[in-house]
Amino acid sequence: MAAEASSIPELIRKKRDGERLRDEEIERFVQGVADGSVQQGQIGAMLMAIRLRGMAAEETLALTRAMAASGRALAWPAGWRGRLVDKHSTGGVGDKVSLALAPALAACGCKVPMISGRGLGHTGGTLDKLESIPGFCAAQSPEQMRRILEQVGCCIVGQSEELAPADRVLYGLRDVTATVDSLPLITASILSKKAAEQVSALVLDVKFGSAALCPTLESARQLAHSLVSVGGRLGMRTAAVLSRMDGPLGRCVGNSLEVLEALQCLEGRGPADLRELVTTLGGLLLWQCGAAASAEQGTGRLARALDDGSALRTFEAMLGAQGVPPATARLLCAGSAPQRCRVLGQAATREELLAPRAGTVRRVEGLPLARVLHELGAGRARAGDAIKPRVGAELLVTAGQRLEAGQPWLRVHHEAAGLRGAQRRALQGALALCDAEPFRPAPRVAQLVLPP
Ligand code: IUR
Numbered sequence: 001m002a003a004e005a006s007s008i009p010e011l012i013r014k015k016r017d018g019e020r021l022r023d024e025e026i027e028r029f030v031q032g033v034a035d036g037s038v039q040q041g042q043i044g045a046m047l048m049a050i051r052l053r054g055m056a057a058e059e060t061l062a063l064t065r066a067m068a069a070s071g072r073a074l075a076w077p078a079g080w081r082g083r084l085v086d087k088h089s090t091g092g093v094g095d096k097v098s099l100a101l102a103p104a105l106a107a108c109g110c111k112v113p114m115i116s117g118r119g120l121g122h123t124g125g126t127l128d129k130l131e132s133i134p135g136f137c138a139a140q141s142p143e144q145m146r147r148i149l150e151q152v153g154c155c156i157v158g159q160s161e162e163l164a165p166a167d168r169v170l171y172g173l174r175d176v177t178a179t180v181d182s183l184p185l186i187t188a189s190i191l192s193k194k195a196a197e198q199v200s201a202l203v204l205d206v207k208f209g210s211a212a213l214c215p216t217l218e219s220a221r222q223l224a225h226s227l228v229s230v231g232g233r234l235g236m237r238t239a240a241v242l243s244r245m246d247g248p249l250g251r252c253v254g255n256s257l258e259v260l261e262a263l264q265c266l267e268g269r270g271p272a273d274l275r276e277l278v279t280t281l282g283g284l285l286l287w288q289c290g291a292a293a294s295a296e297q298g299t300g301r302l303a304r305a306l307d308d309g310s311a312l313r314t315f316e317a318m319l320g321a322q323g324v325p326p327a328t329a330r331l332l333c334a335g336s337a338p339q340r341c342r343v344l345g346q347a348a349t350r351e352e353l354l355a356p357r358a359g360t361v362r363r364v365e366g367l368p369l370a371r372v373l374h375e376l377g378a379g380r381a382r383a384g385d386a387i388k389p390r391v392g393a394e395l396l397v398t399a400g401q402r403l404e405a406g407q408p409w410l411r412v413h414h415e416a417a418g419l420r421g422a423q424r425r426a427l428q429g430a431l432a433l434c435d436a437e438p439f440r441p442a443p444r445v446a447q448l449v450l451p452p
Contacts, residue, residue: 006025008029008032008038008042009042011025011028011029011046012042012045012046012049015046015049015050015053016045016049016053018053020056020058020059021059021062023058023062026059026062026063026066027062027066027069029046029066030063030066030067030069030070030166031066031070033070033166033169033170034070034071034165034166034169040173043169043170043173044173044177044179047170047173047174047177047179047182047185048177048178048179050179050182050184050185051178051179051181051182051185054182054183054184055184057229057230059184060183060184060187060188060226060230061230061233061234063184063188064187064188064191064192064195064230064234065192065195065234066166067164067166067167067170067188067189067192068164068191068192068193068195068196068234070164070165070166070167070192071161071162071163071164071165071166071196072142072162072163072196073195073196073197073198074113074142074145074163074196074197074198075142075198076111076113076146076149076198077146080111080149081200082200082289082290083109083110083111083200083289083291084110084111084112084113084198084199084200084201085105085110085111085112085199085200085201085202085203085285085288085289086112086113086114086115086194086197086199086202086203087101087102087114087202087203087204087205087281087285088190088194088202088203088204088205089204089205089207090204090205090206090207090212090213090214090220090223091125091207091212091213092207092211092212092243092245092248092249092366093122093123093211093245093247093248093249093253093366093367093369093370094123094248094249094250094251094252094253094258094366095205095207095249096126096129096249096250096252096258096259096261096262096265096274097205097249097274097277097278097281098114098116098126098156099126099129099130099156099258099259099262099265099266099315100262100265100266100274100278100306100311100315101278101281101282102114102154102155102156102318103153103154103266103311103312103314103315103318104266104278104282104302104305104306104311104314105153105154105282105285105286105302106152106153106154106311106314106318107153107305107310107311107313107314108282108286108291108301108302108305109153109291110153110154110285110286110289110291111149111153111154112149112153112154112155113145113149113154113155113157113197113199114126114154114155114156114157115157115158115159115163115193115197116138116156116157116158116159117158117159118158118380118383122367122370122371122373122374122378122379123253123254123255123370123373123374123378123379123392124254124255124378124379124380124387124389126156127156127158128255128379128387128389129255129256129258129259129262130156130259130322131255131389132255132256132259132344132389132390133259133319133324133328133332133343133344134324134325134328134343135323135324135325135328136319136322136323136324137322137323138156138157138158138322139157139158140155140157140322141160142160145157147321148318148321148322151317151321152314152317152318152321153314154314154318155318155321155322156318156322157322159193163193163196163197164192164193164196166192167188167189167192167193170185170189171189174189181213183222183223183226184226186213186223186226187223187226187227187230188230190204190227191227191230191231191234191236194231194236195234195236199236200236200237200289201236201237201238201285201288201289202231202236202237202238202239202285203238203239203240203241203281203282203284203285203288204224204227204228204231204238204239204240204241205240205241205243205277205281206220206223206224206227206240206241206242206243206449207220207242207243207244207245208220208242208243208244208245208446209244209245209246210245210246210365210366210367211245211246211247211248211365211366211367211370212245217242217446217447220242221242221447221449224240224242224449225449227240228240228449228450228451229451232451237288237289237451238288238451239284239285239288239448239449239450239451240448240449241277241280241281241284241445241447241448241449242445242446242447242448242449243277243444243445243446244442244443244444244446245366246363246365246366247363247364247365247366247395247399248364248366248369248370248395249271249273249274249277249444250265250270250271250273250274251271251394251395251396251398252392252393252394252395253366253369253370253373253378253392253393253395254373254378254389254390254391254392254393254413255378255387255389255390255391255392256344256345256389256390256392257390257392257393257394257413258392259332259344260337260340260341260344261274262274263312263315263332263333263340265278265306266306266311266312266315266333267306267309267312268303268306268307268308271398273441273443273444275303275306276443276444276445277444277445278302278306279299279302279303279306280295280299280445280448282298282299282302283295283296283297283298283299283300283301283302284298284448285298286298286301286302295448312333313333315333316329316330316332316333316334319332319333328343331343332344344389344390345389345390346390346413347388347390347391347392347413347414347415348414348415349413349414349415349416349418350411350412350413351411351412351414351418351419352396352408352410352411352412353408353409353410353411353412353424353427353428353431354406354407354408354409355403355404355405355406355407355408355409355431355433356405356428356431357405357433358402358403358404358405359402359403359433359434359435360400360401360402360403360433360434360435360436360437360438360439361397361398361399361400361401361402361403361409361431361432361433362399362432362433362434362436363399363432364395364397364399364409364410364430364431364432365429365430365432366430367430368426368427368429368430369393369410369427369430371426372412372419372423372426372427373391373392373393373412375423376388376391376412376414376415376416376423377391377414377415378391378392388415390413390415391413391414391415392412392413393410393411393412393413394410394411394413395409395410396408396409396410396411397409397410397431398441399441400438400439400440400441401438402438403433409431410427410430410431412427
């Protein structure tokens with residue numbers, strides 16, 4: 001029996017009262033969001049009802065499918081089936097993983113059509129980092145993406161208007177309706193874009209801690225289970241890594257500084273925590289898409305691509321394919337540290353902060369650091385705002401090490417006349433010292449969440 005089509009207010013009422021929405025009801029709502037026939041107030045009310053009442057797994061799956069179907073899916077040559085992979089991170093301070101991971105995976109034979117965001121994070125998204133490289137172009141049509149994947153194996157591009165347009169509307173309204181932190185809404189938002197991207201395997205970096213979307217390991221585990229389960233039912237081999245995000249990943253925060261650090265990782269060098277995360281995420285993907293017999297073997301394979309120069313060569317080729325003049329890409333990828341600095345430029349001022357007392361570094365809090373860098377221009381408050389790509393900070397210490405009074409622990413790169421008193425205090429507050437013996441910091445990766 002064909003059920004009577006419910007009006008939008010009736011659908012909102014059902015969800016408000018904790019009833020389950022049928023697939024076709026969810027489809028109709030999402031279609032109306034995409035074509036503009038559902039009013040903003042109605043969308044806000046539905047988002048809040050979903051936030052308060054939650055969704056059953058079936059509803060989340062239907063919502064994700066409907067959002068993916070609200071735009072145009074990408075299409076790839078049949079011969080690439082099984083090798084198309086992508087990664088998504090829930091976001092953290094100093095997260096430059098994609099810059100190293102995409103080319104390393106391509107060097108291992110994967111096709112990586114990475115679609116990334118500028119984000120409204122404190123210090124810019126993956127595209128902001130890449131756009132600190134002269135000439136880099138994030139806007140690529142599906143045809144251009146296909147050509148770059150054919151030639152290079154990976155690209156990192158912006159989300160087109162046509163990819164899951166319902167997500168654009170819903171995501172924008174979640175920000176202003178206090179409905180960002182809803183498990184089904186996060187799940188559907190992330191996975192609808194990946195489903196429309198038509199990847200075979202997906203790995204999620206779900207971060208937890210004081211500078212992460214998920215404050216605790218338990219909340220990250222819940223989100224990861226939701227993503228892994230719905231991703232699998234959408235036909236993507238999906239796995240997740242639960243990773244710690246209290247202090248910045250690596251030692252650099254800020255767009256051009258993070259490019260420099262990603263280059264070190266691509267040379268087989270750089271901070272151990274960055275390499276750990278890149279190789280773990282990549283290893284899982286290589287295993288999930290059948291290119292490695294186990295996640296451990298995948299991790300080893302990915303580490304070799306970093307160590308043997310193939311990932312770095314792939315990154316250089318990707319830059320060239322995305323608008324960076326070949327001589328610039330060459331200098332950046334094969335040049336010395338000073339040559340790299342000349343390509344990316346440097347902020348006008350570098351200011352060092354000194355340890356107020358002796359002690360062992362318990363940790364460096366990422367969030368206050370990111371907030372101050374945001375104020376100094378490293379991130380944006382609103383979509384479309386300009387950012388200062390060279391503003392950032394270098395950590396001169398790592399958790400667990402001994403620090404003497406007066407020793408520099410942070411180098412801030414900025415364009416301001418000087419750090420203000422409140423900024424200086426906020427930054428000094430990020431340095432947590434203790435009197436314990438020096439220790440080895442905990443690994444970034446706390447746990448894996450694998451499909452059943
Ligand atoms: N990133 C997304 O793509 N969607 C979300 O809902 C969140 C982060 I939170």
